[in-house]
Amino acid sequence: MRKQAIFVVVAVMALVWGAAASAQVGGTAATRLRAFDEVPAISAPGAGHFSATIADDGSAIEYHLSYFNVEGVVAQSHIHFAQRGVNGGITVFLCSNLGNGPVGTQACPTSPGEISGTIHAGDVLAVNSQGIGAGELFSVLRAMRAGITYVNLHTDQFPSGEIRGQIVFTPNPIIGSIGAEE
Numbered sequence: 772m773r774k775q776a777i778f779v780v781v782a783v784m785a786l787v788w789g790a791a792a793s794a795q796v797g798g799t800a801a802t803r804l805r806a807f808d809e810v811p812a813i814s815a816p817g818a819g820h821f822s823a824t825i826a827d828d829g830s831a832i833e834y835h836l837s838y839f840n841v842e843g844v845v846a847q848s849h850i851h852f853a854q855r856g857v858n859g860g861i862t863v864f865l866c867s868n869l870g871n872g873p874v875g876t877q878a879c880p881t882s883p884g885e886i887s888g889t890i891h892a893g894d895v896l897a898v899n900s901q902g903i904g905a906g907e908l909f910s911v912l913r914a915m916r917a918g919i920t921y922v923n924l925h926t927d928q929f930p931s932g933e934i935r936g937q938i939v940f941t942p943n944p945i946i947g948s949i950g951a952e953e
């Protein structure tokens with residue numbers, strides 16, 4: 772009987788803990804961009820760095836992207852949805868010089884260059900063939916936490932991408948304990 776009661780208490784605690792953990796979406800995300808990570812790989816000297824902070828409530832991604840030694844004329848950059856080694860759809864425009872992004876898309880500076888910005892739900896594009904709906908920032912964040920998003924920088928010389936990096940997510944430490952959640 773006593774053992775059973777302990778089991779129930781532990782099970783309930785695990786459930787509460789699990790709920791708290793799954794609500795924890797805040798953290799940081801980063802990647803190095805390089806030509807070798809393109810699919811197929813490209814031999815070019817360009818490199819870049821992407822870093823981002825994801826709000827604890829999952830409502831925004833603040834990012835910074837820099838790049839240098841890019842050979843082609845910078846055309847556009849996006850966050851894509853796919854695992855390493857696979858080319859996937861565009862979920863978010865980071866910048867574009869082609870006039871093909873959503874209203875408000877910033878221009879990409881020539882290399883070396885850097886941009887920063889904030890992504891909200893309204894910036895998420897549908898990738899219907901891969902199950903992401905327009906505005907589904909939570910889907911992008913879920914993919915980002917799982918390592919299934921990448922940043923790609925496209926140039927005129929390499930239109931499908933010249934440098935690329937798979938995004939690695941690091942969650943914020945869970946502050947407080949059970950019952951401390953808002």
Ligand SMILES: [Cu+2]
Binds near residue numbers: 847849850861
């Ligand atoms: Cu792209």
